[in-house]
Amino acid sequence: DKGEFRHYMLKEIYEQPDAVARTIEMAVDSDAPSKLRDDFLQRHEALLKGIKQVQVIACGTSYHAGLVAKYWFESLTRVPCSVEVASEFRYRNPVVVDNTLVICISQSGETADTLSALRDIQKHTPAGLVSLALCNVPTSSLVRETDIFLPTLAGPEIGVASTKAFTTQLAALMLLVLKVGAVQARMTDEKLSTLLEKLQALRGQLHASLHLDAPIKVMSEHFEYKKSCLFLGRGLQFPIALEGALKLKEISYIHAEGYAAGELKHGPLALVDKDMPIVVLAPKDSMFDKLKANMQEVHARHGELFVFASEESKMVAEDRMHVVYVPEVCETLAPIVYSIPVQLLSYHVAVMRGTDVDQPRNLAKSVTVE
C-alpha cells in the first residue's frame, strides 16, 4: 500500500530514517549507545577474528554499497577490502586467498550472478573462507548458502529502483566494520564509541534531509530536457556519485555517469558545455578543497553545477551554480545522508518526464537470470 504517496519509490525514500535506525538497533541499544550489543554477531566472533581480508561481491546498487564499505574497512580497521561486480568476478578465474571474508550484498538474495560467484568460491574452498550474506530477505537462497547472515531491516522494497535497501546496507556494513574492528582489536574503544554515538544521530539527519524534497523538486526542473548528466564525488562520496547516476538513468532514462571528480581532466571534461548538468556531492570533508578545484574546472567550461553541500562549506548559488544544503553529518557517515538528495533528484526528474517510476522499462526487481 502506497498510502499517501504517489509512488512506492517515494514512500520507500521516506521510510529511510526508520529503516536505518531499525538496522542500527540490531547492534546498539539506545540506552547504551557507546558500545556494541554483546549479542551482535556473537556466534560468529571466532570466524570474524580469523579473517585477514574482505572480498565484496554484488551487483548494481548493492555493488555501490560495497564500494563505500571498502573505504570504511580500509580506513577504520586497515583490513584490506576488494569489491567487484559479480558478473565480472565469476568469469575471470579470480584469486581468493586464505582467510577471506566474502561479503555478498543483495537486497533480494536471489541475484543469479551474485549467487554463482559465491558458489564458485565455495567450490574452491580457500582455507579459512567465511561467507556472509548482507541481505533484506531472510528466506533467500543467498542467506541459506552463507555462514553468516547480516540482515538489513528495510522491510519489503517494491520500487524497482533500490533506495531504503541501499541505505540500510550502508548502515549494516558500518556495523560489520565496527564488529571486525572490535573483535580483531584494530580500533580503539574511543573510536568505536564515537562512531556508535554518531550512528545514533543518523535517524534525525536522514529525517532532516527529507526536508530537501521541495528545493530538490525545484532543482529537478532544470533536468527535464537534458540528454546527459555527470555526477561527481570524491572519497566516500564517489560511490554515491555512481549511485546517483544509476538512479537517474534507470528511472528517468537520461544518460548519466558517475565520476570520481579527480578523473575529470582525464577525459570527461571534454563533454562539459552549457547544456551539461553536473551534480556534485560536496560535503565539507577532507576532500572538499580538491573537489572545489574540480568544480571550478567545470564552471570555467560553462557547465551548469547542481551542488549538494553542507552549510558549513559556505558554497553559495551563483550564475550556473545551484546549491542545496544537506544537514551536517560526520565525514564517515556522510554517504548515508547524501544518498537521499540523489534519490530525490532522480525521483522528481522521472516524475516530470512521465516515466513509470516504480516499474522502469526493461528492468526487473530481482534479476534471477544472468
Ligand code: F6R
Ligand atoms: C538499482 C537496482 C539494481 C539492484 C541489482 C542487485 O536501483 O535496484 O541495480 O541493486 O539488480 O540486486 P540485489 O541487491 O537484489 O542483488
